[in-house]
Amino acid sequence: MHNLTNTLYSVPQIRAIEAIARKSLKSDKSLMELAGQKAYSCLRQCWPSVSRVAVLCGGGNNGGDGFVLARLAQNAGLSVCLVLAAKSSTVEAKEALTKALAAGVVVSNFSEVALVEAELIVDALLGIGFSGKVREPFRTIMLCVNKQVKPVLSLDIPSGLDADSGSVSQVAIKADVTISFIGLKRGLFMSKARNIVGHIVFEPLIAEHLCVHDDFWATRLSDQWIENVLPARHSSFHKGDGGHVGVIGGFRGMSGAVALSGLAALRSGAGRVTVGCFPDNVQSVAAMSPELMVRPLMTEDDVHQLLAGVDVAVIGPGLGLTDWSKKIFHHSIETKVPKVVDADALTLSEENKQVLTDAVLTPHPGEAARMLGITVECLEGDRPSGLEALSAKFNSIAVLKGAGTLVGRANGGRLICDRGNPGMATAGMGDALSGIIGGLMSQGLPAFEAAGVGVWLHASAGDLIAKNSGAVGMLASDLIGQVPYVRSDLR
Numbered sequence: 001m002h003n004l005t006n007t008l009y010s011v012p013q014i015r016a017i018e019a020i021a022r023k024s025l026k027s028d029k030s031l032m033e034l035a036g037q038k039a040y041s042c043l044r045q046c047w048p049s050v051s052r053v054a055v056l057c058g059g060g061n062n063g064g065d066g067f068v069l070a071r072l073a074q075n076a077g078l079s080v081c082l083v084l085a086a087k088s089s090t091v092e093a094k095e096a097l098t099k100a101l102a103a104g105v106v107v108s109n110f111s112e113v114a115l116v117e118a119e120l121i122v123d124a125l126l127g128i129g130f131s132g133k134v135r136e137p138f139r140t141i142m143l144c145v146n147k148q149v150k151p152v153l154s155l156d157i158p159s160g161l162d163a164d165s166g167s168v169s170q171v172a173i174k175a176d177v178t179i180s181f182i183g184l185k186r187g188l189f190m191s192k193a194r195n196i197v198g199h200i201v202f203e204p205l206i207a208e209h210l211c212v213h214d215d216f217w218a219t220r221l222s223d224q225w226i227e228n229v230l231p232a233r234h235s236s237f238h239k240g241d242g243g244h245v246g247v248i249g250g251f252r253g254m255s256g257a258v259a260l261s262g263l264a265a266l267r268s269g270a271g272r273v274t275v276g277c278f279p280d281n282v283q284s285v286a287a288m289s290p291e292l293m294v295r296p297l298m299t300e301d302d303v304h305q306l307l308a309g310v311d312v313a314v315i316g317p318g319l320g321l322t323d324w325s326k327k328i329f330h331h332s333i334e335t336k337v338p339k340v341v342d343a344d345a346l347t348l349s350e351e352n353k354q355v356l357t358d359a360v361l362t363p364h365p366g367e368a369a370r371m372l373g374i375t376v377e378c379l380e381g382d383r384p385s386g387l388e389a390l391s392a393k394f395n396s397i398a399v400l401k402g403a404g405t406l407v408g409r410a411n412g413g414r415l416i417c418d419r420g421n422p423g424m425a426t427a428g429m430g431d432a433l434s435g436i437i438g439g440l441m442s443q444g445l446p447a448f449e450a451a452g453v454g455v456w457l458h459a460s461a462g463d464l465i466a467k468n469s470g471a472v473g474m475l476a477s478d479l480i481g482q483v484p485y486v487r488s489d490l491r
Contacts, residue, residue: 005202006225007216008186008416010384011128011164016215017182021206031205032061032092035181036068038203039122039155040076042179043069047120047151052079054118056110056141058125058159059086064093065155065181066124071100081114082107085125085137110137112144121145121152123173126159128185134160134171142171151176157185158196165382166190166404174198181205186217189418190383191403217384218406218414221456227490229449242271243442246310247435248297248332249319249344250277250285257318257343257431259288260476264435265314266291267483268457270442276306278324298324303331313337314438316345317431338441342434346371357395360447362434364401387414397447399437399455401430407451415452420459423471424479432476433458436483460486 009017021031043050055070057063063086074080082105088094101107108114115121123145125138134142142159145152152175157163160172166187175198180188182205188197219225233241245265250258255277262273262285272293275285279296286294295306307313315332319325321344329348333339339359341349346367349356363371369379372389379386383400387408390398400406403422407415437454441447461482465474 005184005204006220006222007183008189008218008220009183010186010217013215013217014128014163014183014185021182024206030092031182032064032096033068034205035065035155035203036072036096038181038205039065039069039153039179040072042177042201042203043073043120043122043153044076046153046177050078050120052081052117052119053122054081054083054114054120055122056083056085056125056145058127058138059089059093060127060129061090061093062127062156063088063124064090064096066122067093067096067100067105069122069124069155070105071096071103074100074103074105080105081118083110083114083141085110085141110141112147115144115148115150119150121148121150123152123154123159123175125173127156128163130157130159131162131164131167132169134169139171142173145173152198154178154197156181157188158193158198161187161193161196163187165384166193167381168192168196172196177201179203183216184220186384186416189220189404189416191380194403194418218416221415221417221419221452223490226453226456229445230453230487230490231444239271241443242269243311243439243444244272244274244309245270245435245438245442246306246313246337247273247275247317247438248277248303248306248313248315248328249317250275250281251318251320251322251325252278252280254318254320255281255284256288256428259285259292260428260480261314261317261342261431261435261438262292263289263477264432264480264483265439265442267480268436268439268443268454269487270439273439274306274310276303276328277318297328300331303328304335307332307335307337310337310442312340312438312441314340314342314434316342317434319344319348321347338447340434340438340441342430343367355394358447359394360397360399360437360441360451361390361394362399362401362430362437363390364430368398368400397451399433399451401433405455405459407448407455409448413448415455417452417455417459419456420462421466421471423466423474424459424462426474426476428476429458429462429479432480435480457483457486
């Protein structure tokens with residue numbers, strides 16, 4: 001079994017690679033035969049002691065993969081219960097079923113008893129062509145599968161998951177292991193999919209160089225990618241090389257947001273940070289972290305003087321939606337300094353139809369939905385399309401936060417982070433992320449790369465805390481303190 005690759009594909013892109021793969025096969029083995037063999041090997045490696053297997057197959061090529069696995073399991077002496085949820089609709093699948101029957105595999109009508117008696121369930125019901133709602137008899141079968149307290153191996157994708165959008169049907173199989181063939185489907189890594197895919201195994205089936213296709217949808221963030229774009233520090237490095245970040249926000253009662261963002265910028269490696277906030281909050285922000293320089297903001301001159309001396313501006317943490325907030329936002333956004341726009345600044349930009357070109361935007365799903373004029377449900381049902389719409393509409397780099405955070409830019413470059421955990425769903429985490437990204441930009445990273453590295457450092461720091469201390473009760477300030485440790489592991 002192979003480690004996961006770092007390229008993710010849309011369904012049309014996978015279809016194109018499959019066409020290339022079929023032409024490349026010089027033996028009599030079909031892709032279906034190869035997929036079934038790899039799936040059976042995965043089964044034996046993950047569950048070596050299993051002797052009774054229920055294989056549930058649909059009518060497409062995904063079901064055909066299941067027929068091959070069933071035949072191999074039968075030949076190896078396992079007890080196999082093969083359930084057909086639909087008649088085979090492709091020539092390859094029909095041939096695979098014929099071979100399975102010839103090997104002695106017995107086809108059974110579906111009953112919950114078959115699942116109860118099995119030690120392992122193989123899900124080959126619905127493949128990458130599925131979208132929309134699950135119909136009968138698939139719905140009933142899938143509900144019964146999820147009632148069983150036993151492991152499930154899904155072939156290519158868990159049934160009920162849209163491989164393209166990542167949306168999960170009202171009924172979807174919850175897998176323990178998903179083995180993905182040819183190329184990794186982007187839907188496997190979207191937010192809701194993470195609840196059902198289990199451990200993902202990748203099998204290219206053919207020579208891996210054929211799977212390295214120029215036309216891919218996104219790059220999965222990895223240690224190697226981060227190390228390639230994150231420069232090492234030379235021995236004569238000084239704070240001027242780390243750059244100067246300005247953080248704008250912190251209205252009355254929200255001083256913690258700018259303090260967290262500023263401290264996160266420092267922890268990510270920025271040389272200096274100046275916080276501009278509501279005058280009443282200057283002392284409280286300074287007391288939270290003596291390393292932060294703090295200035296009161298009331299006038300246009302206050303804003304311009306602060307931003308004239310910085311390399312990057314992080315605008316929005318704790319900014320609020322008051323008259324003061326709107327004034328400070330307007331004066332901040334009109335400057336030419338590179339920007340990270342977050343939180344209340346995103347709301348104000350939408351209210352004022354403000355153009356946010358060439359900025360890094362970091363919305364959570366609610367903010368992103370408002371910016372696009374759609375519902376959160378619609379956005380979360382197709383996060384890839386939401387990311388593309390955000391980056392195109394604002395001609396900016398968009399960071400669509402959530403489980404499986406996405407980074408995209410208008411010209412098509414996209415990144416996805418499969419790290420992070422539910423413990424990070426607490427106040428201040430977004431402020432920390434915007435500060436980290438701003439801090440990386442101030443050190444000279446291009447905005448797109450800074451967004452990717454920032455998302456990865458943020459998520460990895462959260463995972464480090466979850467591993468060592470547990471996820472529940474995690475604080476943004478805890479996470480910020482772990483960023484240097486995560487970065488030190490890289491270089």
